[in-house]
Amino acid sequence: MLETKTERVCGCAHDPATFAARVEQSCARDGVQLTPLRRRVLDIFSGSAGPLGAYAILEALSRREGKQVAPPTVYRTLDFLLEHGFVHKIESLNAYAPCEHLGHAHHGMLAVCDACGRSEEIEDEAVMRAIAATAAGSGFMPRTVMVEAKGLCRRCAEREAGATAHHRNPGVASSTSAPSGSRK
Amino acid sequence: MLETKTERVCGCAHDPATFAARVEQSCARDGVQLTPLRRRVLDIFSGSAGPLGAYAILEALSRREGKQVAPPTVYRTLDFLLEHGFVHKIESLNAYAPCEHLGHAHHGMLAVCDACGRSEEIEDEAVMRAIAATAAGSGFMPRTVMVEAKGLCRRCAEREAGATAHHRNPGVASSTSAPSGSRK
DNA sequence: CTCCGCACTGTTATAACATAACAGTCTGCC
DNA sequence: GGCAGACTGTTATGTTATAACAGTGCGGAG
Ligand SMILES: [Zn+2]
Ligand SMILES: [Zn+2]
Ligand SMILES: [Zn+2]
Ligand SMILES: [Zn+2]
Numbered sequence: 527m528l529e530t531k532t533e534r535v536c537g538c539a540h541d542p543a544t545f546a547a548r549v550e551q552s553c554a555r556d557g558v559q560l561t562p563l564r565r566r567v568l569d570i571f572s573g574s575a576g577p578l579g580a581y582a583i584l585e586a587l588s589r590r591e592g593k594q595v596a597p598p599t600v601y602r603t604l605d606f607l608l609e610h611g612f613v614h615k616i617e618s619l620n621a622y623a624p625c626e627h628l629g630h631a632h633h634g635m636l637a638v639c640d641a642c643g644r645s646e647e648i649e650d651e652a653v654m655r656a657i658a659a660t661a662a663g664s665g666f667m668p669r670t671v672m673v674e675a676k677g678l679c680r681r682c683a684e685r686e687a688g689a690t691a692h693h694r695n696p697g698v699a700s701s702t703s704a705p706s707g708s709r710k
Numbered sequence: 711m712l713e714t715k716t717e718r719v720c721g722c723a724h725d726p727a728t729f730a731a732r733v734e735q736s737c738a739r740d741g742v743q744l745t746p747l748r749r750r751v752l753d754i755f756s757g758s759a760g761p762l763g764a765y766a767i768l769e770a771l772s773r774r775e776g777k778q779v780a781p782p783t784v785y786r787t788l789d790f791l792l793e794h795g796f797v798h799k800i801e802s803l804n805a806y807a808p809c810e811h812l813g814h815a816h817h818g819m820l821a822v823c824d825a826c827g828r829s830e831e832i833e834d835e836a837v838m839r840a841i842a843a844t845a846a847g848s849g850f851m852p853r854t855v856m857v858e859a860k861g862l863c864r865r866c867a868e869r870e871a872g873a874t875a876h877h878r879n880p881g882v883a884s885s886t887s888a889p890s891g892s893r894k
Numbered sequence: 895c896t897c898c899g900c901a902c903t904g905t906t907a908t909a910a911c912a913t914a915a916c917a918g919t920c921t922g923c924c
Numbered sequence: 925g926g927c928a929g930a931c932t933g934t935t936a937t938g939t940t941a942t943a944a945c946a947g948t949g950c951g952g953a954g
Contacts, residue, residue, distance in 0.1 A: 665864030680849030
């Protein structure tokens with residue numbers, strides 16, 4: 527919610543605040559039906575600093591609508607967004623994150639920060655080629671491939687390095703827990 | 711349960727039937743405590759043709775013990791096996807599979823067959839190097855990496871190719887559902 | 895215009911996956 | 925004996941996801 531715009535190699539703007547608007551344009555262009563409900567869920571993603579669990583979305587939605595929303599409503603919306611590649615599921619977190627590379631037929635590697643809970647989607651043509659090659663070598667024909675890494679994002683890694691340099695702090699900065707409805 | 715021994719590049723025997731015995735040896739060598747309960751769970755893995763969900767293990771265990779077993783019993787056993795690298799969790803399936811590369815400090819890619827439900831663990835030094843490089847390029851410091859592929863294993867791919875060649879069968883061979891407690 | 899199908903949403907109930915918290919047992923050590 | 929630690933049992937509950945069916949609104953065929 528504090529972070530905006532980070533430049534990447536691919537050159538596209540990943541400003542979370544404009545995520546919903548960009549998806550909206552994409553839908554208009556492709557004749558895909560972006561209903562009010564779906565749009566509200568996109569807004570919720572736009573306003574989040576990290577991946578969201580289905581039930582976190584459910585709560586945000588309930589707050590926004592002023593009345594209780596049921597799980598299938600959320601899961602159906604997520605199905606729609608997943609099918610169209612507007613969001614990705616992070617399996618190791620049971621959470622969902624907005625796609626940061628809308629439009630590219632990217633094959634993304636998801637990197638999740640253990641410290642701040644944010645996720646980022648890294649372009650990785652080389653990784654996917656390596657995986658395809660390895661799979662082919664064993665006779666396996668992949669249809670979908672998922673790569674998820676956990677570790678420290680640049681910001682958190684730098685902050686931690688600084689902390690240890692200053693006062694030899696052994697405790698990990700994990701009091702800064704995940705920003706939104708996911709645990710583990 | 712029908713399949714035995716498949717030879718791989720790495721040269722180690724992956725016979726599921728001997729999985730429990732091999733883990734047992736490993737524990738004896740390392741002074742790790744392999745209790746009867748843990749051993750029974752290993753046996754259950756040995757007797758399975760594919761990944762097992764926690765509740766599938768629970769049921770198998772309950773049957774074997776003759777009395778109802780509770781979830782924590784299973785999850786604690788799985789924790790033990792995971793910690794020691796004897797089994798892996800397949801996040802995209804919420805299921806667990808025996809390690810096929812006991813002993814190697816492997817970094818495995820898990821390949822799950824959509825048709826027969828089996829999983830295999832493929833060695834992939836190159837993939838892990840590519841991932842590390844990609845991550846480094848974006849400033850991310852990975853601690854753990856997960857690679858999961860879904861598609862067709864060699865056997866199923868061949869069978870399907872044969873089927874389509876013979877009578878132009880459009881229906882996927884998905885009636886041959888997953889072998890054990892997992893869906894999706 | 896009417897009827898129908900289709901896409902979307904609402905609602906209730908339940909399935910599937912996972913953990914918290916506390917109690918009991920056994921074993922080895924002081 | 926008394927105690928600590930590792931393991932297991934037990935009860936209850938939390939979290940994630942889906943099944944099944946009902947209602948609504950809209951556009952096109954007849
Ligand atoms: Zn993406
Ligand atoms: Zn971070
Ligand atoms: Zn392994
Ligand atoms: Zn197969």
